[in-house]
Amino acid sequence: MSTFSLPPRVLRTVVWSTGGVGSIAIDAVAGRPDMDLVGVWVHTPDKVGRDAGELAGRDPLGVAATHDADALIAMRPDCVVYAASGPERDAGVVPDYLRMLRAGINVVSTTSTSLVYPPAYYSPDWRDQLQEAALAGDASFYASGVFPGFASDQLALLLATQSKTIDVLRVTEVSLNDHYPVADVMMDGMGFGRPLDFEPMLKTPGFIEMAWRAPIRLMATGLGVEVTEVVGTLDRRVTERDIEVAFGTIPAGTCGAVRTRAAGVVCGREAIVVEHIIRMARDVAPDWPASDFDATYRVDIEGDPDVHCAMNLGDAEGHGAGRAAMAATAMRVVNAIPFVVDAPAGLLSSLDLPNTLPRYAFGAMHDPAKKRQFERSGR
The missing domain is CATH 3.40.50.720 (NAD(P)-binding Rossmann-like Domain)
Incomplete structure (x- = not known):
């Protein structure tokens, strides 16, 4: 370096x-x-x-x-x-x-x-x-930025300096994005406020793989391994009630939470994984990983030793309405x-x-x- x-x-x-x-x-x-x-x-x-x-x-x-x-x-x-x-x-x-x-x-x-x-x-x-x-x-x-740009890659590499062996490296963002105001990105791009039979941009074949290829490849290069393939998956959950958000109303029965997963294949198995979980309200998809903060970023390394680290941005109870994540994003490049x-x-x-x-x-x-x-x- x-x-x-x-x-x-x-x-x-x-x-x-x-x-x-x-x-x-x-x-x-x-x-x-x-x-x-x-x-x-x-x-x-x-x-x-x-x-x-x-x-x-x-x-x-x-x-x-x-x-x-x-x-x-x-x-x-x-x-x-x-x-x-x-x-x-x-x-x-x-x-x-x-x-x-x-x-x-x-x-x-x-x-x-x-x-x-x-x-x-x-x-x-x-x-x-x-x-x-x-x-x-x-x-x-x-x-x-933060994810990608730090929590999805550089933080993971820093924590990996403690590793003797790594079986799986997983990075995860869990966030509440009800503050994001751009309707076309949230609705047409990600599918929020749409029925589950609507096909957002995220569902375009290869889109998730393209979106997360860069941090996966960055981590692989930093760790000296080759990613032969990136495999992406999408999961969505509906809200049972209307939710008022910055870009409008998300009606009951439409998508209120989105989970994407991109896995980099190393030596024939999924070894470098990026997960992104976004909700429009905290009570949607209660069985998925959750956070009481604006955003929580996790790095989990399975290996010798196992390493588990959670980084929280914003106030507890999520009072920051997303500003903490925006501040961290801005300062990544200003600094x-x-x-x-x-x-x-x-x-x-x-x-x-x-x-x-x-x-x-x-x-x-x-x-x-x-x-x-x-x-x-x-x-």
């Missing part, structure tokens, strides 16, 4: 979109003495011209949001935090990545989760274009910025970076005077 020294300068940073993850990224970048928020991109016209701090729910920052992508790219920031979301996903964002990388701008992204391990990316053509653009612009690209800027050009994964430790996370550094002192010192 490579090691890099932190760049001795304040990094000019742009945040691309102001949704849940983007707003947290704006606040985080603005509070760090080693970063300078120089631009914010927004999608909706009513946000254009508004102060980025206001959009992020904090004091004004003196940075006006814009929809002018050309102007932001022309600024040549050191890094862009790409946090846009939507049904187009990579088809809509790869052109943005290409322009930024060719312009010499490093990119950290929470949008393209399949790029957490670029060698496993589902579109070799896009991957090759991105790699060529990064090399041409002498820039780096890094995608991460990585200095390391990505300092890395060799190209497409990166967590295997290519040291631990992206959160420099200046303690509150004493979140002070304008500290930021000015840092800037004057050139450190």
Whole structure:
């Protein structure tokens, strides 16, 4: 694993979109003495011209949001935090990545989760274009998040450093997603609020395998084994009552919980397993693994020794309404910025970076005077 020294300068940073993850990224970048928020991109016209701090729910920052992508790219920031979301996903964002990388701008992204391990990316053509653009612009690209990006892969590899032998490595997310507002993703993509005879995108042959191939391959590469096949399964359960959620009403008798499973086959058996359990209310699918938090992430290693670890995000009783998971997602890439800027050009994964430790996370550094002192010192 490579090691890099932190760049001795304040990094000019742009945040691309102001949704849940983007707003947290704006606040985080603005509070760090080693970063300078120089631009914010927004999608909706009513946000254009508004102060980025206001959009992020904090004091004004003196940075006006814009929809002018050309102007932001022309600024040549050191890094862009790409946090846009939507049904187009990579088809809509790869052109943005290409322009930024060719312009010499490093990119950290929470949008393209399949790029957490670029060698496993589902579109070799896009991957090759991105790699060529990064090399041409002498820039780096890094995608991460929580699941995938950390609990689904990097945390498991860290825990595996205690292993003598591994028979099965299993990572699991259990979460309540009633706060997620994008109806087409939740209903058409995952099937929530639809009868069980409806076929969501998740049921498309090969979709689950494609969605979880990257973290499975990342773990396999880190552990020095070859995955010969990924096998995916889908299970859904109905709710017995109407559930009010952020994107509308889920009627009784329709899907209220979804469970996906992707298993990487090693030496002829399912050895690296990713499970994802999402509910719209805690009382749906009571026989499935449950959590009292916003989200619980488990790593279970069967081997010598057996290892079992649970990581909880948010308040007990789930009072955070998903913000904890969004904050963790945003900080996975914000904390990585200095390391990505300092890395060799190209497409990166967590295997290519040291631990992206959160420099200046303690509150004493979140002070304008500290930021000015840092800037004057050139450190």
